[in-house]
Amino acid sequence: MKVCRRVSLNAAHRLYRPDWPEEKNIEVFGKCSNPNFHGHNYTIETWLDGPIDPETGYVIDLKILKEIIYREILDRFDHRNLNLDCKEFEGVIPTAENITVIFWCILREKIDPKYALTVRIWETENNIFEYSGV
Secondary structure (H helix, E strand, C coil): CEEEEEEEEEEEECCCCCCCCHHHHHHHHHHHHCCCCEEEEEEEEEEEECCCCCCCCCCCCHHHHHHHHHHHHHHHHCCEEHHHHCHHHCCCCCCHHHHHHHHHHHHHHHCCCCCEEEEEEECCCCCEEEECCC
């Protein structure tokens, strides 16, 4: 059985490599390399796959999952500049791919390993990223 908790997160970022000249950053990352940053209203889906507990009828109490997501992801990253405010992105280009992997790694440490974990991030209506640790 799979269950999911969905949350919204707002964050700013800039895609660029400091070791590249500005022209190459613009060529590779386009508008996403704006020196003044840009932001997204991300939707984060945290999916757990596991057995239904015969005592509770739950895979997991979704209140518990919500508390983990709020403490580990929203409290740390919501309304932040990922490049400037978040140590997890020091030396990492905060692409949606990298954001998804970092969030998965953070959550994997806090969620019981008996559950398979997938993190899916909607950067826009059309751009969706998913990571399951594989």
